[in-house]
Amino acid sequence: MVLIGVVIVIVGMVFRINALLVVAVAGYATGLAAGISIVDITAIIGKAFATNRYMSLFILVLPVIGLLERNGLRERAEQFIAGIGTATAGRIMWLYMLIRQITVGLGITIGGHPAFVRPLIAPMAEAAAEKQTHGLSEKIREQVKACAAMADNLANFFGQNLFIAAGGLLLIKGVLEEKGYPIDLFTMVIYAVPTAVAALIIAFARYQLLDRKLNAIGKEGNRHDA
């Protein structure tokens, strides 16, 4: 019966109902199913919310990041990335992933699909792929664009826990300390490194393969021309 909360979370998320509402309803349902009074449930929520305030300390960096953006942080990053002089689509996307992973590890969200991938990375990768293949088929063009979106996601997901006040790390700390395990944030940052590096290495191989495929198409095209 107490599993009602788990069911509510799954159903709520699947039907894309606002996550705050889903979680709050799931909490009350679980508590009631376990025979806890509404007043006590509210107090348990209040206690956990207060105890876990540190999860939201990222608020402290928002003014500085905002001020830097006001003074051209994003624009400088754009110039920086546009200045990457490499010739192949795979290299461009991998280098973007590397830069994105480093910055997200510093707690900065420059990057993202609307701000960087769409206006900058995807067109750069497409242009390079065009040169590599001497004429890009629609199917390959789609694949290159999808790989550009992938670079952002991989860097974001596997890089974000390198930042000491990352929401994910603080949630881990909160959940496990609630269960009586003291957690050191730096330990988690250090043990997030191998996964971050593995993602970079595997992505490097993946983008290398894409480049090879693009170059092969280019060579084949030349042969047909001759």
Next chain:
Amino acid sequence: MMLEHVYWICGLFLCVFAVFSLVDTANRKRFGNAAFWLMFAFTFAFGSYLPYAVTGILVVVMTIIGGFGFIGMGNYHERAKAQKVVMSLKYGNRIFMPALIVPIVTILLNKAFSMDALVAFAISAIVALLAAMLMCRETPVDAGQEGRRLLDAIGWAAILSQLLAALGSLFDKAKVGEIIAGFVSAIVPTENTFLCVAAYCCGMMIFTAVMGNAYAAFAVITAGIGAPLVIAHHGGNPAIVGVIGMLSGYCGTLLTPMAANFNIVPAALLELQDKNAVIKAQAPMAAMMIIVNIGLMYFLAF
């Protein structure tokens, strides 16, 4: 300086954001924003002194304000794009320096002065803010407006982690984890460390894919598998198990249309014919990364 003082500062920041929100007539929902950030400020500054039930009521009211869409975006007196380009040419790569102060000063204070990591982080954030204000000759008002812009963009999701922690706490009281652990031990031979690790990592991946949210999955799966089996039963290091468990969840995020912002919206932005093209590109990466994570947890956490 202690964590409590850090909470007061954070409460002060939120209070400033609330006041700016209140006078932001460009935002049709300004009263919602102001109320939401003010209540959040209140729980931050006084959370240690208020009766827990009072904080709980504030959380419920915030959930209603945020959950039913009573907060929105306003006017933050941003600079025009052209002006920002001029600034970026003026400062060059120096603009990254204040951002670098945060991790460097945090590590320094933590390691050299053995200060609490979160307190160290808070101090470095303030130092970086002062550095940015000096370097760019900006006022505290600009800093407040810019901070509020970023926080409003996050919106109600800003309190989601804390609310999930509260859900985790209720799951604990209701012994939800033990029941799920019971199910898992019916399927997985729990005496085998490797299989427990694999079950936890795969469970994180699958639940994240289903829910579209690794944080929500973490509260459930860690209560059910991670804590009772991997940590308590087999003696895994909690910090290592936790962080690699979360990273396994992100493998699920790569695989799911439920995480629309990451997978479906970009496909639309890039005008892809196949709206699942990004997921298809990511699937082999996710498969390899989950294997890597299982291996890392098995070899590093024990």
